[in-house]
Amino acid sequence: MIEYEKNFKCFIGIFDACLSLFCANAAFGEDGSSKNGKNTFQSAENLVIGTIYNRPATEITGTVFKLDLNQAAKYTLSISSNSAAKVEIYQNDDKNIIDTVFVLGDKAQKKVTDKNFDFLKGTYYFRILSAGDYTFSVSNYVCNHYFDVVTTSPTYFSAGYHTYTCYLCGYSYKTKGDKKKILKTPKIYSLKAGRKKITVNNSDNKAASGYQIKLSTSKKFTKKTTKTVKVKSSKSTVKKLKSKKKYYVKVRAYKTKNGKTVYSAWSKIKTVKTK
Numbered sequence: 001m002i003e004y005e006k007n008f009k010c011f012i013g014i015f016d017a018c019l020s021l022f023c024a025n026a027a028f029g030e031d032g033s034s035k036n037g038k039n040t041f042q043s044a045e046n047l048v049i050g051t052i053y054n055r056p057a058t059e060i061t062g063t064v065f066k067l068d069l070n071q072a073a074k075y076t077l078s079i080s081s082n083s084a085a086k087v088e089i090y091q092n093d094d095k096n097i098i099d100t101v102f103v104l105g106d107k108a109q110k111k112v113t114d115k116n117f118d119f120l121k122g123t124y125y126f127r128i129l130s131a132g133d134y135t136f137s138v139s140n141y142v143c144n145h146y147f148d149v150v151t152t153s154p155t156y157f158s159a160g161y162h163t164y165t166c167y168l169c170g171y172s173y174k175t176k177g178d179k180k181k182i183l184k185t186p187k188i189y190s191l192k193a194g195r196k197k198i199t200v201n202n203s204d205n206k207a208a209s210g211y212q213i214k215l216s217t218s219k220k221f222t223k224k225t226t227k228t229v230k231v232k233s234s235k236s237t238v239k240k241l242k243s244k245k246k247y248y249v250k251v252r253a254y255k256t257k258n259g260k261t262v263y264s265a266w267s268k269i270k271t272v273k274t275k
Contacts, residue, residue: 040064041094041125049075052137057083058130065126067138072120074141080112081105083132089117090125105132116141143169156181156207156255156262183208183253183264186234191249191272197239198247198272204234205264208253212263213238215247219269230254246273 044066055063079087082105089099105111128136147164154160160177184205192199200213215238216226229238241247248271253264 041066041090044125047126047138050137050139052135054135055128055130055133057132057134058128062088062127062129065128065136067119067124067126069119069121069124072118074116074118075138076114076116076141077101077126078112078114078137078139079103079128079134080110080136081130081132081134082107082110083130083134085128085130085132085134087136088127088129090127092123094125103134110135141169143171145169145171151177154178154180156183157257157260181207183255183262185265186211186251186253186267188249188251188267188270191270193272193274194237195275196241196243197237198241198249198274199235199237200249200251201235202251202267205253207255208264209256210254211236211251212254213249213251214266215241215249217242217245217247219248221248221250241274243274246271 040061041064044064047065047067049067053065077087077089079085079101081103085103085105087101088097089101090096091098099115099117101113101115103111103113126136126138128134143166145166146168148167150163150165152161152163154177157180159180162175162177163172164175165172184207186202186205188200188202190201192201198215202211210230210232211234212228212230213236214221214226214228216222218225227238227241229236248269250269251267255262
């Protein structure tokens with residue numbers, strides 16, 4: 001890592017030296033003006049966000065753009081060239097340089113450097129020095145998005161989903177996950193008839209809050225002939241039935257949470273005659 005940093009600093013030094021030779025006579029006066037009176041901070045070209053500027057090699061003083069921001073915002077600066085080029089970024093005046101963006105292209109192909117900036121409210125100047133033709137722009141930030149993913153498991157009340165959140169800009173969206181859980185349908189193990197009562201013994205479901213039992217003297221479970229009860233146990237006795245009547249019986253599990261209730265499918269129907 002130390003060797004890499006030394007090499008990088010060496011590269012930047014050579015890069016600046018090349019541009020310095022190209023701009024050997026470049027000079028901004030103490031007031032920010034150039035010796036030949038062109039491309040000064042005072043007469044900087046107003047920069048329009050999103051506009052792509054295609055320009056020839058800069059004069060020895062470079063080219064200066066000015067950007068006035070009335071509020072903080074995030075932007076992407078892009079510079080491309082088929083030669084050595086750099087953008088010096090100043091805040092408020094020509095004394096306060098806050099960053100420098102480099103690009104080193106070649107004759108065969110332009111190279112591009114993009115860099116994102118969080119600019120505060122204020123005035124910014126962009127001084128470009130390029131030994132060859134260049135393309136420059138400052139545009140609204142568009143994040144490439146790198147996501148962290150959180151998976152929410154399904155419940156009996158809702159399906160699962162995946163939440164994708166960009167750790168660069170905070171953009172977030174959700175996609176479907178696994179379908180919601182379904183309560184297992186209980187099985188009726190046995191029906192024991194008593195005098196005006198029936199004891200129902202069905203399979204136990206530990207995920208359930210209880211069971212709903214329907215008993216009817218009609219195979220179609222019509223409203224007038226049907227009795228419906230809710231019980232907590234998988235073995236329970238339903239009383240106050242008619243004596244010596246054939247009853248059709250079915251059971252389903254239910255689960256309640258936060259005022260919501262979900263049900264399983266009904267079991268197969270079984271019959272028994274009361275005493």
